[in-house]
Amino acid sequence: MPDADQEMAELARVVREGVGRLNWRMRAERDRRxxxxxxxxxxxxxxxxxxxxxKALAEGERIxxxxxxxxxxxxxxxxxxxxxxxxxxxRQSLLTITETGLRTLRDYSEQRERWLARAMTDTLTETERExxxxxxxxxxRLADA
Numbered sequence: 001m002p003d004a005d006q007e008m009a010e011l012a013r014v015v016r017e018g019v020g021r022l023n024w025r026m027r028a029e030r031d032r033r034x035x036x037x038x039x040x041x042x043x044x045x046x047x048x049x050x051x052x053x054x055k056a057l058a059e060g061e062r063i064x065x066x067x068x069x070x071x072x073x074x075x076x077x078x079x080x081x082x083x084x085x086x087x088x089x090x091r092q093s094l095l096t097i098t099e100t101g102l103r104t105l106r107d108y109s110e111q112r113e114r115w116l117a118r119a120m121t122d123t124l125t126e127t128e129r130e131x132x133x134x135x136x137x138x139x140x141r142l143a144d145a
Contacts, residue, residue: 019139029115034108038063038071043080043105046097053092080104 027037035043038061045060046052054072058065072095075081080101086092097105120129 015139026112026116029112030108031111034111035104039075039080040105040108042068042071042075043097043101046081046095047102047105051094051096053086053094055092057095075101 041061042057045057049060052060054068055065057072058068061068072081072083076083078100079098082096082098083093084096086094120132124132
């Protein structure tokens with residue numbers, strides 16, 4: 001009989017794989033003409049974390065600041081982000097998501113949610129959908145732990 005640690009490790013593996021596969025599938029369902037994953041990550045971080053310096057944004061996304069330079073310039077040119085000088089440090093700039101950036105992020109999220117809603121309707125029973133509703137609340141709690 002497996003011990004509690006082995007059972008928990010197996011549950012962790014199964015949950016990680018399920019969440020990872022679902023995340024991969026949702027990304028695969030994105031509109032190829034839409035924003036790239038890096039653009040979406042930048043917009044999402046600015047939405048969630050608020051105004052940030054390019055350096056903090058790069059650290060948060062775990063990429064080199066130089067790798068973001070071109071992306072940030074394009075996002076600013078397209079009106080998806082705004083840049084202003086940092087009043088505390090004139091050498092730095094502060095980045096914020098614009099209304100256009102929010103709309104872009106919202107459109108992408110709604111597209112993925114429509115796909116997921118269709119997949120749940122087509123694939124899951126009512127009992128499975130209720131179980132998933134409960135599991136989503138549990139995953140939120142885990143994410144905050």
